[in-house]
Amino acid sequence: MFAIQGAWPVPDVNEPYYLGKAIHFWNPNWAQGDFFLETADAHQVFYLTFGWLALLLPPVALAWFGRILTWGLLAWAWQRLSRSVVPRRGWAILTAAIFVAALDRYHMAGEWVVGGVEAKGFAFVLVFLGLEALVRNRWNRVWILLGAASAFHVLVGGWTVLAAGGAWLFAGRDRPPLRSMLAGLAAGGLLSLPGLIPSARLTLGVAPAVAESANLIYVFARLPHHLAPLSLPNWPDYVVRFAALVVVLAVVYCVTPAEPGSRRLRLLVIASLFIAAIGLGINLLADHRPGFAAGLLRFYWFRLSDVAVPLGLSLAIAERLRLMDGQRPRWALALLAALAVATGLHLADIGRYRLVRLPPRSHWHLRWTGSWQLAAEWIANSGEIPPDARFLTPRLSHTFKWFTARPEVATWKDIPQDAESIVAWWDRLLDIYATGSKIPGQEWYASFGEMGEDRVRALARKYDAQYVLSYRRPRELKLDVVYRNRFYVVYRVTDSDIADEATTAEHEQP
Secondary structure, rough: OOHHHOOOOOOOOHHHHHHHHHHHOOOOOOOOOOOOOOOOOOOHHHHOOOHHHHHOOOHHHHHHHHHHHHHHHHHHHHHHHHHHHHHHHHHHHHHHHHHHHHHHHHHHOOOOOOOOOOOOHHHHHHHHHHHHHHHHHOHHHHHHHHHHHHHHHHHHHHHHHHHHHHHHHOOHOOOHHHHHHHHHHHHHHHHHHHHHHHHHOOOOOOHHHHHHHHHHHHHHHHHHHHOOOHOOOOHHHHHHHHHHHHHHHHHHHHHOEEEEHHHHHHHHHHHHHHHHHHHHHHHHHOOHHHHHHHHHHOOOOOOOHHHHHHHHHHHHHHHHHHHHHHHHHHHHHHHHHHHHHHHHHHHHHHHHHHOOOOOOOOHHOOOOOHHHHHHHHHHOOOOOOOOOOOOOOOOOOOOHHHHOOOOOOOOHHHHHHHHHHHHHHHHHHHHHHHHHHHHOOOEEEHHHHHHOOHHHHHHHOOOOOOOOEEEOOOOOOOOEEEEOOOOOOEEEOOOOOEOOOEEEEEEEEO
């Protein structure tokens, strides 16, 4: 089930970002000199525990191995969680199908669990195991597992810790005394430190003005779809569909009596919605106090609710089915058939893409992806481009380093995590790609060909780039061409880089 949901072509959207960091962590010579790769590391536990495999496996094999490992661990942890709520063999398949379908189609802030390889996949394995312990009333184990989740991804584990704390606070007579959990809280806190300390260092000692600028860039310029959904022009589409899922969850909760373990899990889900509501309130302040709002919104207030609501709904539906199976078996069978059709259609819709030769999702922002990959493979394998040659690349070129192992000056996807580097990254994007236009859709140059030779040459010298990879359209530049195919061209920028208009490429592919 999880493989069908997540098996997009390699590399998936975030894999060049996180696996690129992991590869460079263990092999600093890989794309040495790349601005993003040499900024601060925020997920060191992931790099230490998984990234070392990059010394043995090439990137594509590393991604597939990591995917299979993550999906297998997630499936095992989900099965344990599902059985703790509905102890029936095979029902974890149904709850998993409902979970991935609801999360994929009704999220509010772009969160996902099953997909490519990154730190949060392993964090969610530990979160699922922690929620199983919550259902079984093993609170010390809850805090230990969620602390370990925080080590892999401090926000995934941290928000779940807060929600679990809310569940404990409102559990009533079912709540164990605080002193009985001190050992688990202490162990969980210690386990979380390898994730918490690197994250805290990202803004440590940074001037307030720089930190505020970084927050504004991170939240409102680069990641509003994750961090500030009310700031998006089409925000009702996301908020309304998520609200509809919450209404369905509330109805299922109201018509399904909860056993003590299930009630604790429901309290955690409700706590996640309170956290999201606070986040929406902060988002409303953005027009009046943007700096203050950005400083808080950068902590992903909607991440847990995006996951917890589909999770709670899938398990509550299974509980309802179990009750109906004993009281009204025909109604239960009809509901089961309807759920099978709905989730089957979702998975069939996902699976039909596997029958089409689509490029990886990380290429979807690029044009002419086949030609892009041909150009990247030539750069990697021709033997003519030095390993340390730095490139100016199209702004949305998410996979350049993945295929070439060469450094690039800046790219939209590769936003650093520390405050000073975020500001420097944004300055680079504006300096290289911004047109200065205020007209929507015209803020960025579409190609280096629109900039002209003088500007490209000046940028190359400023950022110590020896090569430029560009679209051939709308026109080619009068620079030294070393490679071209139907849609892309590679220029070498040197002190005497102006070539005659009739210059013939050294290598040309159709």
